[in-house]
Amino acid sequence: MFSAALTKKSTTYALATYLASGVSLLAMHLVLANIYEPSPSGNPRFTLFVKSRKHPYYLNGRVLYMLLSQVALAFAYLLRTVLLDRFAVRWTQVPAESDAPEKHPFRLARVVTTLVTVGLFVGFSIIGYTALFGLVRSVVLPFVYALPYVSQFIRPFTAHFLRGPWTLTLLFRNWSLVWRTFFIGVTTAACWELAESPLDETVAVAQATADPALTLVSGITSTDGFFKQFAYAELERFASEDSPAASARRTALFADQKYNPNMWACLCRESLLTLGKDYQLFLRRGEPAPAAA
Known part of the structure; x- marks a missing residue:
């Protein structure tokens, strides 16, 4: 180590x-x-x-x-x-x-x-x-x-x-x-x-921006590990919050048609890629990825 x-x-x-x-x-x-x-x-x-x-x-x-x-x-x-x-x-x-x-x-x-x-x-x-x-x-x-x-x-x-x-x-x-x-x-x-x-400690910043959903998706797609961690932690609160305003924000995220691809597609794709990378790291028992042939 x-x-x-x-x-x-x-x-x-x-x-x-x-x-x-x-x-x-x-x-x-x-x-x-x-x-x-x-x-x-x-x-x-x-x-x-x-x-x-x-x-x-x-x-x-x-x-x-x-x-x-x-x-x-x-x-x-x-x-x-x-x-x-x-x-x-x-x-x-x-x-x-x-x-x-x-x-x-x-x-x-x-x-x-x-x-x-x-x-x-x-x-x-x-x-x-x-x-x-x-x-x-x-x-x-x-x-x-x-x-x-x-x-x-x-x-x-x-x-x-x-x-x-x-x-x-x-x-x-x-x-x-x-x-x-x-x-x-x-x-x-x-x-x-x-x-x-x-x-x-995680820091919540999405609510202070003009488009909280876009900020969360941008943080999740970040290459910086800490930004990604904070974004996922805030996404958990974003998904579990029980209020009319939170429900409206979730609906806006799911129904987004402003961007191509839309925010929900980006969120799903990046989450699956993160899970796949973590699973491969688990299979390698923490060892770095081998060099490409």
């Missing part, structure tokens, strides 16, 4: 969006922290380089830790999104009338479940990332410095990481930094989740 997702452009766009938004949110936090949380000496706490006249290009370990945590969280969230198959169209059944969103505009249970899920996901991600960060500092970095020529390029920026205290003690000495990183990650993941959740 993951290898197939890597071949899609949507996966690349999603990763770029996660990385850009995560780093941007961290940059905003660091700017505000430098303004409202200065160090005892009055200097900014979170700068890219440490304040040292002897070694002006030493990277700030705290900023590097938070920056890489956002990058790791972006990759972890992308993996979660791929495993949840959120980039694929979900042909789910339209909610019943008793579960209609307009009757329950605020579902507290769903909001709480989402926040708890995001918190647990970010918590486990931060734990794994912190362990990986410590492993890189204590094992990988000394090995990289042993390579010829490589140390000459990275020594002006990272030499102080080798002379610091034990990695395990750094975890307890910088516990507030870990908590800060966790809450930044929760905020970032919550923004991603809230931005993507509305895309799972």
Whole structure:
């Protein structure tokens, strides 16, 4: 599944969006922290380089830790999104009338479940990332410095990481930094989740157009899977609604003679083609169609 997702452009766009938004949110936090949380000496706490006249290009370990945590969280969230198959169209059944969103505009249970899920996901991600960060500092970095020529390029920026205290003690000495990183990650993941959740809900647009039936048929014949899904979901409500106005709209659809072929013929043909394609996909067990000879 993951290898197939890597071949899609949507996966690349999603990763770029996660990385850009995560780093941007961290940059905003660091700017505000430098303004409202200065160090005892009055200097900014979170700068890219440490304040040292002897070694002006030493990277700030705290900023590097938070920056890489956002990058790791972006990759972890992308993996979660791929495993949840959120980039694929979900042909789910339209909610019943008793579960209609307009009757329950605020579902507290769903909001709480989402926040708890995001918190647990970010918590486990931060734990794994912190362990990986410590492993890189204590094992990988000394090995990289042993390579010829490589140390000459990275020594002006990272030499102080080798002379610091034990990695395990750094975890307890910088516990507030870990908590800060966790809450930044929760905020970032919550923004991603809230931005993507509305895309799972169908949107009714036909009633706002001059010819609702024509809009539905146009959506059903669309090559975009999401437009097709939304059109079929709206068509289900269009067919099941019990009112004189809905009955008149259905009659207009069935009796259409304005277009050639008429809308009912287009609807039947496209529905049969969709069923046939889905059945062939079922027979292939989800595998792509073979290349034409």
